[in-house]
Amino acid sequence: MEKVDLNHVLFGIDLEAAQELAKREGLPPYRATQILEWIYKKNIESFQEASNLPTATRQRLSTEYRLHALSLVEEKASANGESVKYLFRTIDGELVESVLIEQQKRKTVCVSTQLGCKIGCIFCASGKGKFGRDLSAGEIVEQVAWIQKMKAGAVTNVVFMGMGEPLDNFDETMRALDILQAPWGLAMGPRRITVSTSGITPRILDFVKHVGGRVRLSVSLHASDDAKRSRLVPINRKYGLGELKKTLAKVHHSLKRQITFEYTLIDEVNDSREDAEGVARIAKPLHAKVNIIPYNPIEEEAFRTPTDEKIAMFRRVFHEHGIRVTIRKTAGRDIDAACGQLRLNRKDSERRAKDG
Ligand code: SF4
Structure with a gap:
């Protein structure tokens, strides 16, 4: 490219x-x-x-000069109106995907940081297909500004959880964080911003230092033993759980907010009691909270959504250990809500149209 x-x-x-x-x-x-x-x-x-x-x-x-790096291509709302997906086109003709999630008074924008993703988590649409390029800080911030403008200034939170691994595009992600918080920029409070990583441990240390521990950190865990995690989140082969735990133990005192572990719960893959106990053992000493994301099927993989009983069992185990837990609703399956899915579908249809 x-x-x-x-x-x-x-x-x-x-x-x-x-x-x-x-x-x-x-x-x-x-x-x-x-x-x-x-x-x-x-x-x-x-x-x-x-x-x-x-x-x-x-x-x-x-x-x-040119003011904008993005233009809006498509906007797709879920049937329940809780989330809207936006597809933007970059100057070089690529597609960037962002989501607005509206729950209670919160209006959270989920931004992408790369075109595609090199990490290749097996359950994620963003990791499929060829990696494009890193997004610039402007392209990252513009996703928020666009949605802010279309929704009349209503964005309350920003999460770096869309397409791409934010810490793999470190410099531009840090610049975007600076602009989001700057008084001359979008003037957002750091506790309203969350950066999610698959676990690039040296960069976690750099990130915490850069933001002075004020921006929230979220870590995609998805498994509590190395063998399983290496299969689901391949970066684990390079930065294993031992190193991840050590790094988080080092930074958690300098973080102003609790660490969150994201855990995509997949039927018969990582949904046993043993899995839940393993996550609890990692989260407890770090005083971390756990966000369970019941798996959202993507077309390319044969994984299934976990049963309600398994979701309830996970919640119970964390409660028993005194760990804060939230269950993310699988809202908006009708709008290809799995991360990166709308972009993939659009790319496919554009390619088909081109091929005649
Ligand atoms: S889950 Fe995140 S880190 Fe993993 S492939 Fe998808 S975008 Fe990349």
Whole structure:
């Protein structure tokens, strides 16, 4: 895949870059924050809307730069109205998938950080097919800004759990986190942001350091023994459970919030009492909570959703150990809610249309 030139895209610039831009354009320094405000807070369609900038500046910015890195292709709501999937097209014609989940007063946007994913968890649609490329910080933040704009400023939380492994695209993910939190950016509180990782342990340490422990950390566990986890989450062959536990033990005191373990519960794969006890043994010393995600079938794999009894048994085991547990509803199966599925389906239909 060709490297896409995002140098002239303004979505994704930070304060320093905006100051350089102002300088290059012969503008006084205070114009830098005005430009950032138009980009991130007002999320304008064109610089012609930037009413407090001189007409000549608006003209130059419009001709020299591109505001957005993404355009909306498709929006698909689930039947119960709790989630909406968005497909965006990048400048180089690729597809990015994001989801808005509305539950009670929370409006959470789940963002993608890569086109595809190199980790290849066997139950996940994002890991299927060829890896494309890392997304830029602008492309990551723009998913939130787009949805924020379409939903009239309603986004309350952001989770880095869409397509891709955020810590495998470390620098751009950290830049996106900076923009999401910056007062000149989207000004979101760090406790409203969660980064989810499959367990790239050296990067977990770097991430906690970068965000000062303030952004929430979520770890995709999915199994409590190395043999099973290596099968489900192949990165485990490189960074095994022992190392993961050691790393989390190191960072959990500097994290301002509880670690969450994500556990995709799959029928007859990782749903035994022994599995549940194993997860409890990992979570307890870390004071972590566990989020159970009953498996959402994707077309490419033959795994099944666990029975209600198994879900209840998992909940019971965690309660017995005094571990906080939540069960994620499998909302929106009708909108291809499995991560990466809508993108795969769309890519397939576009390819078929092209082949005639
Ligand atoms: S679950 Fe996450 S880390 Fe695993 S393949 Fe899917 S996107 Fe990548």
